[in-house]
Amino acid sequence: MSTEAMTPDYFSNCTHCGFCLAVCPTYKLTGDENNSPRGRLRLWSEEAAGRLPQDKWTDFYTAECVGCLACETACPATVPYGEIFEHIRHEHVASHRFKPKLALRLAAAAVTRPMLFNLALLPARLLRKAGFKLHRFLFPGRPAALKSTAAYAEELMQRHRPTGPRVAFLTGCLMEAMFREINFATVRVLIENNVQVIIPESQGCCGAFQEHTGLDGVEALREQNRRAFGSLDVDAIVCNSSGCGYALGKTLQPGKQVRDVLGYLGDLSPVRRQRGRDDGTRVYVDLPCHLVHGQKAAGIPANVLDATGYRWELAPKAKDCCGSGGVYNIQKPENAHTILADKSAFLNEAKGAPVILGTSNHVCMMQWHSAGATGLVTRPFEVRHIIQLLDPGENFSIPSTSPQP
Amino acid sequence: MTSPVKSSLEHQLKALLPRGRVLTSAAQLAGYGADGLGYKNHLPDAVVIPADAEELAGFMRGAKALGVPVVMRGAGTSLSGGPVAVQGGVVVHTSALKKIREINTEGFWCEVECGVGLNDLDAALKPYGVFYPPDPSSGPVCTLGGNVASNAGGAHCFRYGVTSNYVLGVEAIMLDGSLHRFGGPAGGRGPWREDWKRFMIGSEGTLAAFTRFWLRLLPLPEKVWTFRATYPDMKTTEAAIHALVAHSSYPAAIEMLDPRGVAMVESSQMACGLPEGSFMLLVEIDGPEALVNARVQSVAELLRQAGSNDVMFSDEEALRQKLWKARKASGGLLGQLSPSYVVQDAVIPKRALAEVLQLVYDEADAANIRAVNIFHAGDGNLHPNFLFDSRVPGELEKVELISKRLMQRVIEVGGTLSGEHGIGNDKSAYMPLVFGPDSMRLQLSVPAAFNPAHQMNPLKVFDNRHFVA
Ligand SMILES: Cc1cc2nc3c(=O)[nH]c(=O)nc-3n(C[C@H](O)[C@H](O)[C@H](O)COP(=O)(O)OP(=O)(O)OC[C@H]3O[C@@H](n4cnc5c(N)ncnc54)[C@H](O)[C@@H]3O)c2cc1C
């Protein structure tokens, strides 16, 4: 991200057609055009052109944006909204027009030191593992407390010796420190599909946290990852969180192929899980914004969803934001809650027993989990990462029909 | 610094809208300075967002006493400077009036609030097997209030007709706060002796605030075939258009993209494999399955006969959606080429098509301005888009000069000024080219009867329609 001031030129390909209004969660919430992509772009460009003095309302409307990027997908003029927004947010934080909440500032500092971050969250991992309900965002799971994903992957590589394509895996910061069980499942699924998994030790946080908060330090993290991943001889770099994948993609491209792990598995036709004939499970699949609007993926491949062995369907409004927005549900909890209320209402009536809400981003998982914890959804449901639904468990072997190099 | 006048306005507005929003800060007004013509900026003194229809009614009861212009705004996609405060005043944003109040499949009508989005209505109607035909390309975002107020058209209006053909009734609130219903679900005149609802449709916010509508619906066509044909030149394209218009299959839509429009689509994410340098026609026929199936080959043959060796047709919904998406987003795609554009909306007799298009190219080339033509060819409703950079001194003036020459020629060949976008503030200067003084006087007497001081959307349609407090 450059630190030069935005010139009015930067905004110039917005024709003011308004197509982005219809998809914007904050416009839908408030009906206020200033709280829409077209409105925000107008405020920023008027300010950049010197026609609008700095105003607390510009700061307010800027902070209201979830960063879901639905407006980028809707925009026929390909206005790079995400890039502009990131720049403006950083500027607002740097010039004290906006101050992220203390918890976020602390967390942003912590993620740049993965060892420390992992250690700090050790008690949280232990408590999650023991089944404690710690917070409305913390969905249940059983993460390994001490063994890292890198160590685990190495162990499984030795044991199974996959011979197929080689991928490097970004384990992430919060994913590794808090939701490590999803990383472990990812490693198992990849290896079961005969994929060789490499986890570069020197990798760092993808920088999404800094991007979401507008805090400094993103460039250092990007540089660290360019060094960690840039020169690897691999077929792809995979991520299991679409937000991290989007951030790493921006860091490494052009040159390196960063893939969402589910999209990558789609190319391989993954091993299918068998379920009982009378299994009544229904999976409702939600598509993370940073997968469909950020990475511009069409969705999660149908063959991957079929391979879960469950009956699945897309959740209603699957491409609309759930309100998580990286750190939006912490920065603007009321808005995030209202957005989620609309989106999650269907679960109360949804068919299936049990009902699973499946997605592919841990931050969205946290947000969806809060729908139960805050009473928006009153019937029981589980939130799972799709990779967990493909998980063969600890005892698996690579089928002999797996893809070969 | 807030002036005392402004803070008193804010005070009054807050009293009128206890539940809705009142915006008065500079940065809150900035988002409301423009419509779909982004390069023009007219800042209002305040914006109000009524929480619901009742609050809008309450606002209208007190609006006259505010002594400032009142400008209605739906989604602000107008391409003629319609929902903007050219003379200052209060912009009334209808974004919260989004209720679809009834879908009546026996009587084939629905009742909607003015802020309902067009495509949202479509989606709600679909499960009932009915549809509302007018389909302006701004459908993903425009509101029915804006559609009725500008009598919007669209691609399928060639056969189905425009908004006015589907409005059964309008509920409107005048500036004195009185509420009137012109027509209703049964259509007709309602309690009125004459069909005054026709005064409302296309009135561009100059008469009253519309709160809700009763709209006529049709059964969804059983079968749709979509054709895409490309042509090497305007002459062959024009031949195809003439043949289609006269053909017994009675196409629902006949749309055209010129080579510059084709190039724009092809260099976007909506690319659909159109040959470089070609003119493209997008044609649709629909109706009972057996009947339309029987007509497919003859339409394809007609398209070939006119000079195309690249005719494709399909009844696949995904392909159809793709082609229409490219057509409908093309207005926005212009942003990839140029920061600003002006789009004209003239309607001409189809015999003059090739000649007038040539004039567009010649004039634009001579002035070194890029022109892209994407339009409703079946109705002869031209949409030449003139691309320019509003920051370069003199460019807008060049575009205005070309537009004026074009308008003069349009009128000489028997055409008129606007097919569907409305006159607004952008085309009011051309009104005297089409209408003589007597006609202008007569037309102006209509808004004068409904709000004598011209407090509703002043300086629109007629450039001398000032609000005098
Ligand atoms: C990309 C693009 C493509 C377009 N394609 C087409 C097309 O194919 N066909 C077409 O006809 N138009 C088209 N338009 C123009 C525009 O979308 C239409 O005129 C549309 O009807 C405007 O609806 P809106 O809700 O945006 O209204 P606005 O732009 O907000 O307002 C339009 C006019 O209606 C008045 N108005 C709005 N609501 C009310 C109300 N409740 N009561 C009284 N008056 C009201 C306003 O004062 C204004 O004069 C296009 C625009 C764009 C940007």
Ligand code: SF4
């Ligand atoms: S990123 Fe999302 S919330 Fe922000 S302007 Fe775009 S659509 Fe709206």
Ligand code: SF4
């Ligand atoms: S869709 Fe794109 S061009 Fe249209 S108003 Fe939004 S940002 Fe501007």
